[in-house]
Amino acid sequence: MSFPADYPYFVAAWILLCGLYGIVRSRHLVHMVISLTVVQSSTYVLLLAIGFRRAAYAPVFAGLPVGARVVDPIVQALMLTDVVVETTVVALLLAMVVKAHEKGGTTSPDDLRFLRG
Amino acid sequence: MPSPALLVAVPLIVAALLGALRRLIPRWTADLLSILTAAGNLTMACWWTAHALHRTQVYWFGGWFPRGRMVLGIGFTMDGYGCALAALAALLTTLALIYSWKHFESGGGHFHPLMLVFLAAMSGFAVSGDLFNLFVFFELMSTAAFALCGLKTHEPAPLAGAFNFAVTNSVAAFLMLTGIAFLYSATGALNLAQLGQALAGRHDRLVLAAFVFLTTGFLVKAAEFPFHFWLPDAHAVSPTPVCVLFSGIMVQLGLFGAMRLYATVFQGCFAGTRIPWIFVVIGAATALWGAMMCFAEHHLKRLLAFSTISHTGLMTLAFGLWSKAALAGLFIYLVGHGLVKAGLFFCAGILLHRFETMSEPALFRRGRALHWTAPLWFLGGLGLAGAPGFALAIAEAHVTPVAPWTEAIFFIAGTLTGAAVLRVGLRVFIGLGDAGPVDRSATVDEKPETNDPGRLVNTVLYFPALACIGGCMVLGFWNGIAGIARASAASFVNFSGYVHMVYAGATVVAQPAPVQSALLKGVLWAGLRGVAAAAVALWAVLHLRIPRPLRWPSHLEGSMRPVRELQSGHPGDYVAWLTLGCALLGAAVFWLAL
Numbered sequence: 221m222s223f224p225a226d227y228p229y230f231v232a233a234w235i236l237l238c239g240l241y242g243i244v245r246s247r248h249l250v251h252m253v254i255s256l257t258v259v260q261s262s263t264y265v266l267l268l269a270i271g272f273r274r275a276a277y278a279p280v281f282a283g284l285p286v287g288a289r290v291v292d293p294i295v296q297a298l299m300l301t302d303v304v305v306e307t308t309v310v311a312l313l314l315a316m317v318v319k320a321h322e323k324g325g326t327t328s329p330d331d332l333r334f335l336r337g
Numbered sequence: 338m339p340s341p342a343l344l345v346a347v348p349l350i351v352a353a354l355l356g357a358l359r360r361l362i363p364r365w366t367a368d369l370l371s372i373l374t375a376a377g378n379l380t381m382a383c384w385w386t387a388h389a390l391h392r393t394q395v396y397w398f399g400g401w402f403p404r405g406r407m408v409l410g411i412g413f414t415m416d417g418y419g420c421a422l423a424a425l426a427a428l429l430t431t432l433a434l435i436y437s438w439k440h441f442e443s444g445g446g447h448f449h450p451l452m453l454v455f456l457a458a459m460s461g462f463a464v465s466g467d468l469f470n471l472f473v474f475f476e477l478m479s480t481a482a483f484a485l486c487g488l489k490t491h492e493p494a495p496l497a498g499a500f501n502f503a504v505t506n507s508v509a510a511f512l513m514l515t516g517i518a519f520l521y522s523a524t525g526a527l528n529l530a531q532l533g534q535a536l537a538g539r540h541d542r543l544v545l546a547a548f549v550f551l552t553t554g555f556l557v558k559a560a561e562f563p564f565h566f567w568l569p570d571a572h573a574v575s576p577t578p579v580c581v582l583f584s585g586i587m588v589q590l591g592l593f594g595a596m597r598l599y600a601t602v603f604q605g606c607f608a609g610t611r612i613p614w615i616f617v618v619i620g621a622a623t624a625l626w627g628a629m630m631c632f633a634e635h636h637l638k639r640l641l642a643f644s645t646i647s648h649t650g651l652m653t654l655a656f657g658l659w660s661k662a663a664l665a666g667l668f669i670y671l672v673g674h675g676l677v678k679a680g681l682f683f684c685a686g687i688l689l690h691r692f693e694t695m696s697e698p699a700l701f702r703r704g705r706a707l708h709w710t711a712p713l714w715f716l717g718g719l720g721l722a723g724a725p726g727f728a729l730a731i732a733e734a735h736v737t738p739v740a741p742w743t744e745a746i747f748f749i750a751g752t753l754t755g756a757a758v759l760r761v762g763l764r765v766f767i768g769l770g771d772a773g774p775v776d777r778s779a780t781v782d783e784k785p786e787t788n789d790p791g792r793l794v795n796t797v798l799y800f801p802a803l804a805c806i807g808g809c810m811v812l813g814f815w816n817g818i819a820g821i822a823r824a825s826a827a828s829f830v831n832f833s834g835y836v837h838m839v840y841a842g843a844t845v846v847a848q849p850a851p852v853q854s855a856l857l858k859g860v861l862w863a864g865l866r867g868v869a870a871a872a873v874a875l876w877a878v879l880h881l882r883i884p885r886p887l888r889w890p891s892h893l894e895g896s897m898r899p900v901r902e903l904q905s906g907h908p909g910d911y912v913a914w915l916t917l918g919c920a921l922l923g924a925a926v927f928w929l930a931l
Contacts, residue, residue: 236515240916243504244909252908256507263514270522295521298469302514305476306507312480313503316487316496324493332497333906 228269236262249317249327253310260306264299271295338388339381341396341413344423344460348374352453359446368438371449375431375456382424382460389417390824393834394843395466403840408528414466414838417825417846418668422586422593425675426459429585432801433578436683439797440787441578444488448576451488455481455582462590466839468517468602469527471594475513475558479506482587485579486571489786497906498574504908505557505567505915512919513554519547520602529601530839533832537605540930548603548612549923553915555598556922558591561653562623563918565646566904566911569630572642573695576786577686580638581801584645584682585675592649593671596656596829604832611929615922616657621746623650628753630904632877632890633897635697635776637685637761641678644721644754648674651750654743655736661849664826666735669818673728673809677720680805681758684714687798688765690787697761698775702768707794711766713802718762718874720809722755723747724867725860728812731819734859748866755870756877756890763878770878774895823849 235258242255271292277284279293321327351374355367388394393416401410430452443449458478465471483506487499521527523543524535536544553564560568568588572580599613607613627647634640652674655667687710689695692703704711723729729751737744763769812818828834828846838844876883877890 236511240508240912243508244913244916246909249500252504256504259508259511263511263518266515266518270518294527295518298514298517298521301469301473305473305480308480309476309483309503309507312483313500316490316500316503319487319490320493320496320500323491323496329500329907329909332493332500 228265228272232262232266232269234262235259235265247328247330249320249329249332250314252329253313253317256313257306257310260302263302267295267299267302339384341385341415341464342398344378344381344385344413344464345457348378348453348457348460352450352457355453356447356450359450364439364443367443367446367449368434371453372431372434372438374453375427375434378456378460379424379427379431382420382427385415386417386420386424386821389415389420389828390821390846391848392843392845393417393828393838395838406531406534406840408526408531408839411470412466412528412839413461413464414529414835415464416828416835416838417821418593418829419464419597421668421821421825422463422590422671423460425672426456426463426582426586426590429582429675429679430456432679432683432804433581436581436686436798436801437578441576442489442786444490447484448488451481451485452578452582455485459582459586459590463593466530467528468520468532468598471529471597472510472513472517475554475594476510478587478590479503479510479558482506482571482579482583486575486583488576488579489574492574495574498570498572501906501908501911502567502571505564505911508912508915509554509557509564512550516547516550516554519543519550523547528839529597530836532602533605534836536602540606540610542927542931544603544606545926545930546923548606549919549926551598552595553919553922555591555595556619556653556918557915558588559595559649559653560588560591560623560646561619561650562626562646563914565623565627566914568646569634569639569642569904570906572645573636573639575638577682577689580641580686581679581682584641585679588645588649589652589671589675592652592656599656599659600829601832601835604830607930612926613657613659615925615929616653618657619922620650620652620654620657621743623647624654624746624750626650628750629893629897630901632753632757632760632893633895633901634757635773637688637695637697637700638682640697640757640761641681641685644757645678647750647754648678648721651747654746658736658739658743659830660739661823661826661830663736663739664829665819665822666732668732668822668825669728669735669812670732672818673720673732673812676805676809676812677717677727677729680713680802680809681717681721683798683802683805684710684717686786687794687802690798691794696776697764698772700765701772702765704765705768707766709799710794710802711762713799713806714762714766715759716806716810718755718758718870719867720806721751721758722866722870723751723863724755724870725863726810726813727863728809728818730859730863731813733863734856735819735822737859737862744862748862748869751866752869752873755866756873759870759874760877760894763874769875771881773878774891
């Protein structure tokens with residue numbers, strides 16, 4: 221079965237919207253952080269789809285014939301950077317959730333609203 | 338000639354050292370090392386700014402020069418605007434670190450390394466010439482900022498503020514990355530100059546969508562309406578030196594990102610369209626909204642945070658006018674506002690240090706003993722209103738002749754934010770009138786952020802505030818700033834000069850002819866703003882002596898409940914606003930460009 225060429229872009233858009241919906245409707249801070257990583261995975265799909273070429277090799281040139289088709293290594297590098305940066309952010313956010321639970325006794329964003337008005 | 342890479346490399350290396358050795362070295366060593374590093378950055382950035390007034394230059398990491406039209410490497414573009422912002426970031430970091438000397442609670446030694454990482458990221462962001470690097474520095478800046486915001490982990494409120502900040506800004510970063518992916522798929526390039534050339538004259542749907550996503554990302558950082566909700570929460574709970582950097586430079590760097598992107602990548606695409614007017618509308622709305630919310634606020638740090646929103650809105654408006662004069666005014670505004678806002682935050686920090694609260698009613702009459710803080714606070718309030726003698730007055734005299742109706746927006750926003758600060762001054766330092774309305778947001782518990790049991794206010798705490806407010810006044814009287822601003826603005830809008838710099842290594846900056854600015858008219862308006870701000874402040878403070886129907890300022894101060902409820906403290910709500918704002922921006926861009 222073959223999919224139309226722009227299929228991954230719709231997947232990326234769908235994942236993005238799912239993640240945003242998750243953040244907006246979240247009742248639990250951990251759920252919210254995970255929804256954030258869902259938003260992020262839409263960028264993975266998008267970046268990989270942009271660099272993808274049919275019947276092409278991975279961009280490791282050792283042992284490949286000269287002029288062989290490879291997928292775009294730049295978007296993969298972008299994605300890797302994105303993964304590294306976001307892992308940091310997610311770790312930091314989860315640490316904050318742990319601390320908030322310790323000090324505020326809650327993991328619900330509705331009960332953590334000390335700052336209003 | 339110092340290598341531009343040092344602007345980023347030195348603070349990062351010192352940060353790593355301080356982080357690794359934080360349990361071994363004494364406090365004063367960490368203080369001294371970080372102050373010296375920031376001061377070193379300040380020196381280098383000032384040197385590069387002076388250099389860039391005559392010759393803008395590109396630096397390629399690892400000597401990866403462009404081959405033909407193909408850009409291979411990653412570059413720093415050292416132009417006047419970017420270098421000046423790097424210098425401002427370094428100046429504010431230096432002063433914030435001096436303020437934190439010895440007594441500031443350092444979060445287990447994490448404070449200094451984080452501040453230096455933050456500085457490195459801001460410097461890199463200001464001079465980056467590569468779209469993806471812009472994103473990486475944006476993220477590095479954000480991550481350091483999230484951690485600094487939540488430094489006081491022993492209280493729940495800072496955690497909530499930092500969480501809201503982190504969630505909204507991370508969503509913004511993902512939208513930016515989506516925009517970058519679109520641009521890369523359209524052109525195969527990431528260098529700003531190469532992107533701009535590849536896209537010239539092209540505005541199809543893909544390019545427009547990329548513009549919408551990237552601009553949304555930057556405008557969230559710049560706290561533009563309706564993307565601004567995270568900012569007051571983050572400011573209300575951040576330690577004072579961190580507030581200084583957030584309000585003085587980080588938010589404005591978000592705007593600068595949008596400006597840099599427009600000047601390089603999209604200027605050619607949108608020439609002749611009305612796209613820049615979107616920024617004028619967003620800026621005007623933000624300026625008025627922020628000013629109104631600022632006047633209604635009674636938590637000192639939140640009040641200053643809303644005034645930052647308002648003034649960044651004014652800067653966005655100046656950017657949207659997109660002329661050399663307006664951008665020169667914007668340059669002075671950035672520097673002047675950064676200084677005056679930093680000064681006010683330092684003064685608020687002194688109050689917090691001395692009295693352990695940030696609530697205006699709780700501070701009523703208690704500041705009367707602080708003879709040094711009071712004049713600085715009042716001068717800061719006048720400076721914020723753009724009264725004559727402050728840098729903001731000169732900035733506005735540059736911007737408003739471009740579109741005379743903007744004078745009204747500058748007047749309302751300047752008057753209201755200045756009046757809010759002066760009102761606090763009248764109540765806290767002089768003790769006029771009554772304590773003012775009790776306000777829920779003003780009752781957020783704030784534990785002291787300094788560990789000096791005597792709660793004495795020493796010279797080290799005064800010096801940064803004095804330097805900032807004094808600096809803003811010096812700029813207000815110094816003619817040279819206008820020349821620097823005009824040269825920087827001229828090279829900032831000159832895209833062919835930027836391309837030439839990237840491919841040929843350097844571009845000579847054409848010296849702009851001195852223009853006859855409408856200075857007299859500017860001084861008149863500035864004086865009017867100063868007087869109006871003082872009058873509104875007195876009017877609000879002495880409201881009980883005024884007949885009930887004439888108590889307008891106190892109505893504005895006390896009866897904004899329904900509007901202020903929008904600031905709900907729930908990150909989900911903020912992301913919903915962000916999504917709505919992005920959709921509206923998209924609709925506007927597609928409507929104006931297609």
